[in-house]
Amino acid sequence: MVKGRAAIKRRLDAAAIACSQRGSRLTDLRRAVLELILMAEGPVTAYQLLDRLKKSRKGAAPPTIYRALDFLLDNELIHKVESLSAFIPCIDAGNHSLSVQFLICRRCGTVAELEESTVSEALERAAARQGFRPGSTIVEVQGICAACSTQAP
Amino acid sequence: MVKGRAAIKRRLDAAAIACSQRGSRLTDLRRAVLELILMAEGPVTAYQLLDRLKKSRKGAAPPTIYRALDFLLDNELIHKVESLSAFIPCIDAGNHSLSVQFLICRRCGTVAELEESTVSEALERAAARQGFRPGSTIVEVQGICAACSTQAP
DNA sequence: GTTGGCATGATATGTTATAACTAATTATGG
C-alpha cells in the first residue's frame, strides 16, 4: 500500500521506465492493475482486483487480471503472497530482490517484506548440502506484528 | 512415500497410538486417508486423494477429505506443501517439527523435508528484530534435486 | 499494405476449499 496520488504516480512512471528498459511494455491495462495494487490497503486477491478493475473496464474477466498479474510478477513490480493467494507491491521495484521473506500479521493482515541475507544464505547452504540447486523460494511467516502485539487482546 | 505394506502398517499403528496419547482418535476414515498419503508416490492433492478414497467409500465428497486432512495436519502426521497445494507424510511424526523446510524438485516432483535450525533461527531473529511474534512458517524452495541434476537434460 | 508478433476480449472450464445442515456414532454422567 502506497499513500498519496503523487507517490503512486511516481511509482507508475518509474515502473513504465523500468519496463521499457527491459524491452517490455507497461500497457494501460497493466498500469491500471498495478495502480490498484499500489492503492490497496494491504494484500489484494485477484478477484478483488477484478471487481475493482470492472469499474473502468466493463469486459474484464479472470484472464484479464491473471495475465496482468503474470506480467507484473515477471517484471518484479509486485509479489505474490502464496499463503494468502494475494498480491502486494514490491517495496523497491528495480532492486531485483530474488529472495525475500514476508511477515504476515494474523490480526491486522499487513504484510512486511524483508530481505534478510542471513535467511537466504542459510537456506542456500542447506540446499547445497543436499545437492539441491535452488530456483525461487517462498518464505512466509504468519504471526502477530509489533503494532498488534502492543494492543488490547 | 513409504515403501512396503508392513512399513505402512507400522506407521499407521504408531499414528493411532500417538493420537490416543494426545486424546484424539485416528478413526477408520482418517486412517484410510493417511494410508493413501503414505502409499502415494510423492505429494498428492486433496482431489487426488478423494478419487482414490472413493474406491472404498462411495459417498466421499470434498469435505470428507478436507476434514481428514485437517485432523492429520493438527496431529502432525502430515505436512501441506503450500506451493503445490499437496500433502506429504511427516518424515518423523511424533517429533513435532515446528519449523521445517521443503526442497521441491521441478523435474521429478519429489519433496525433501529438512529441519535446519540455522534457517529457522535466522528467520526467528529477523522476525524478532521487527518486533514480530512468529507463529507458523512456510519455507519452500523450488529447484532441481541432486538426482535430477546428474541426469540428461 | 501485408505479415507477424504481442496484447486483449470472450467464453468456458478446471482446480482448490469451505459453508451449512443432517445423520450417525461414540463418550459420559446419572
Added chain:
DNA sequence: CCATAATTAGTTATAACATATCATGCCAAC
C-alpha cells in the same frame, strides 16, 4: 443401562482461485 452431549461423518451446494482456448485487435517492421 439409558439419556444426552460431543464428536465424527454424510450430503448438497457454492465460494474462491486459476487456466485453456480461440477469436479479435493493434502496431511495428518489412
